Amino acid sequence: xxxxxxxxxxxxxxxIVVGLDPMLGFIPEQILGNAFAxxxxxxxxxxxxxxxFNKGIVDAVYDLIPxxxxxxxxxxxFGIPGLAAxxxxxxxxxxKGLLVIGDIKRGDIGSTSAAYASGHLGKVQxxxxxxxxxxxxxxxxxxxxxxxxxxxFIDVCRENGKGIFILVKTSNPSSGEFQDRIIDGKPLxxxxxxxxDEWGADCMDGEYSEVGAVVGATYPEMGRVLxxxxxxxxxxxxxxxxxxxxxxxxxxxxRKDGLGAIVNSSRGIIAAWKQEKYASYGAEAYAxxxxxxxxxxxxxIQSALTLS
Amino acid sequence: xxxxxxxxxxxxxxxIVVGLDPMLGFIPEQILGNAFAxxxxxxxxxxxxxxxFNKGIVDAVYDLIPxxxxxxxxxxxFGIPGLAAxxxxxxxxxxKGLLVIGDIKRGDIGSTSAAYASGHLGKVQxxxxxxxxxxxxxxxxxxxxxxxxxxxFIDVCRENGKGIFILVKTSNPSSGEFQDRIIDGKPLxxxxxxxxDEWGADCMDGEYSEVGAVVGATYPEMGRVLxxxxxxxxxxxxxxxxxxxxxxxxxxxxRKDGLGAIVNSSRGIIAAWKQEKYASYGAEAYAxxxxxxxxxxxxxIQSALTLS
Numbered sequence: 304x305x306x307x308x309x310x311x312x313x314x315x316x317x318x319i320v321v322g323l324d325p326m327l328g329f330i331p332e333q334i335l336g337n338a339f340a341x342x343x344x345x346x347x348x349x350x351x352x353x354x355x356f357n358k359g360i361v362d363a364v365y366d367l368i369p370x371x372x373x374x375x376x377x378x379x380x381f382g383i384p385g386l387a388a389x390x391x392x393x394x395x396x397x398x399k400g401l402l403v404i405g406d407i408k409r410g411d412i413g414s415t416s417a418a419y420a421s422g423h424l425g426k427v428q429x430x431x432x433x434x435x436x437x438x439x440x441x442x443x444x445x446x447x448x449x450x451x452x453x454x455x456f457i458d459v460c461r462e463n464g465k466g467i468f469i470l471v472k473t474s475n476p477s478s479g480e481f482q483d484r485i486i487d488g489k490p491l492x493x494x495x496x497x498x499x500d501e502w503g504a505d506c507m508d509g510e511y512s513e514v515g516a517v518v519g520a521t522y523p524e525m526g527r528v529l530x531x532x533x534x535x536x537x538x539x540x541x542x543x544x545x546x547x548x549x550x551x552x553x554x555x556x557x558r559k560d561g562l563g564a565i566v567n568s569s570r571g572i573i574a575a576w577k578q579e580k581y582a583s584y585g586a587e588a589y590a591x592x593x594x595x596x597x598x599x600x601x602x603x604i605q606s607a608l609t610l611s
Numbered sequence: 612x613x614x615x616x617x618x619x620x621x622x623x624x625x626x627i628v629v630g631l632d633p634m635l636g637f638i639p640e641q642i643l644g645n646a647f648a649x650x651x652x653x654x655x656x657x658x659x660x661x662x663x664f665n666k667g668i669v670d671a672v673y674d675l676i677p678x679x680x681x682x683x684x685x686x687x688x689f690g691i692p693g694l695a696a697x698x699x700x701x702x703x704x705x706x707k708g709l710l711v712i713g714d715i716k717r718g719d720i721g722s723t724s725a726a727y728a729s730g731h732l733g734k735v736q737x738x739x740x741x742x743x744x745x746x747x748x749x750x751x752x753x754x755x756x757x758x759x760x761x762x763x764f765i766d767v768c769r770e771n772g773k774g775i776f777i778l779v780k781t782s783n784p785s786s787g788e789f790q791d792r793i794i795d796g797k798p799l800x801x802x803x804x805x806x807x808d809e810w811g812a813d814c815m816d817g818e819y820s821e822v823g824a825v826v827g828a829t830y831p832e833m834g835r836v837l838x839x840x841x842x843x844x845x846x847x848x849x850x851x852x853x854x855x856x857x858x859x860x861x862x863x864x865x866r867k868d869g870l871g872a873i874v875n876s877s878r879g880i881i882a883a884w885k886q887e888k889y890a891s892y893g894a895e896a897y898a899x900x901x902x903x904x905x906x907x908x909x910x911x912i913q914s915a916l917t918l919s
Contacts, residue, residue: 327737409716411684415632415682429656449790451783470755473720486793486794494792
């Protein structure tokens with residue numbers, strides 16, 4: 304799956320993933336009003352609004368980008384109807400030719416991690432039938448439990464041609480509390496990065512491994528070190544835009560061939576219509592504002608990479 | 612919520628949580644057959660079987676124990692129907708007076724962690740209405756992202772009188788890969804334990820904090836150290852039974868008053884009917900086998916604590 308992601312990055316010239324992390328506050332009044340008119344101010348109504356909002360954005364940007372990254376928490380907060388909107392969003396994005404990174408940050412042990420992996424990336428058996436319940440192309444995984452937690456995901460990736468991104472150095476301010484602590488002279492995130500490299504060796508897809516890493520745009524110097532430690536890994540880079548990272552901060556995450564990283568922006572794209580810069584689009588054309596924001600982000604990244 | 616858990620532990624004499632982690636292989640033929648007859652060999656059929664299996668066990672053991680711990684991965688693997696069975700199980704257990712620990716191991720940052728916390732332990736607002744989508748009493752949380760990831764859960768706990776258990780030292784064989792690494796002369800799990808103690812100070816409920824910890828029964832010596840580092844924390848102890856921990860291994864996790872820990876058994880209880888020891892119950896009486904296994908576990912723990 305990682306080689307397909309690389310092909311799509313090259314075809315679009317955009318190492319960009321749009322984070323579909325809808326909050327009700329991002330959704331224009333006309334969409335909320337329609338959804339609530341149909342389902343009431345209920346979890347079903349919220350889920351319908353989220354789905355319609357996503358669909359508008361996907362329809363406006365799908366030709367520009369290789370992938371989307373729905374953050375499952377934003378759906379799970381609305382219970383079962385919300386999770387149904389997540390599943391519908393995943394399927395719709397795939398039908399538009401987008402690769403889908405399920406930002407699920409799951410991680411457990413043994414049969415439990417295997418259950419998450421099967422449900423999100425693989426298949427489950429029920430009697431004589433098999434089903435692919437969520438069927439994302441990639442998922443994010445938490446490494447705190449060690450190999451026991453990660454291995455079942457890798458097995459499912461190998462069987463199903465899917466990929467994962469393991470949290471190595473997260474973009475948030477307090478990520479250093481544990482991740483930066485020094486072990487044998489090196490920070491924990493380097494140790495995790497080294498394990499990502501080892502885990503990934505058994506699951507190659509061309510020059511890259513199906514086992515990638517998450518490293519925040521807010522920590523470019525650490526990104527540079529991790530880029531070297533994990534030469535086979537594609538790095539999923541959150542923290543661009545709203546969280547403070549900019550185009551020039553991204554250079555260390557890329558390999559010299561312009562591949563090896565994909566940069567996420569969520570709020571900066573999906574809530575673009577609420578920013579002063581794109582306010583002229585108005586609520587009705589919120590998806591056009593998202594399209595303009597994707598184009599601006601592509602230019603920011605391309606010019607940074609060209610100058611590097 | 613932690614004081615309610617302690618009351619229920621004292622009332623039942625059983626510091627036991629039954630892990631509702633159903634796999635299809637644990638479910639007797641008569642339940643699978645009925646569910647598949649009604650819904651076919653589908654995700655809906657699997658979810659119905661899981662729910663009927665759980666209901667049988669809960670009806671058989673609810674008077675003996677304070678709490679259950681459904682592992683959401685085992686439901687999530689069956690997609691939306693599976694997650695609906697999770698929600699139904701949570702509500703049914705609460706209606707029987709059981710406290711419910713959602714074993715969700717979520718952990719993300721800022722508004723995303725807040726979304727998980729609201730969806731599982733708190734409330735979400737939709738227009739003028741509020742909903743408590745999953746409404747567990749406790750949830751498990753992954754600490755890898757630091758305070759940014761944990762704080763939103765604690766805020767929701769404080770507002771809603773709920774609790775969390777943070778992964779400190781997990782029960783699996785490879786948990787030491789990262790958790791045991793030495794930082795400033797101490798293993799990472801001690802550092803996480805110290806943070807659990809600090810995080811918990813703002814969220815007390817009587818003598819105990821709403822912020823508890825997960826420490827595996829398979830590591831009793833580490834449990835002893837962590838018991839001292841986290842005096843206010845209730846320790847949720849997985850790894851008893853099927854994973855290898857026994858009654859005497861549990862002593863270090865308890866405080867002198869016999870509180871301060873609650874021990875999980877999943878497979879050892881819910882799949883008791885498949886063990887040689889309880890085989891005479893047969894598939895029809897699988898829930899009675901679970902009841903017998905709970906009583907045996909209670910005796911094992913009580914006698915270990917009495918001897919200590």
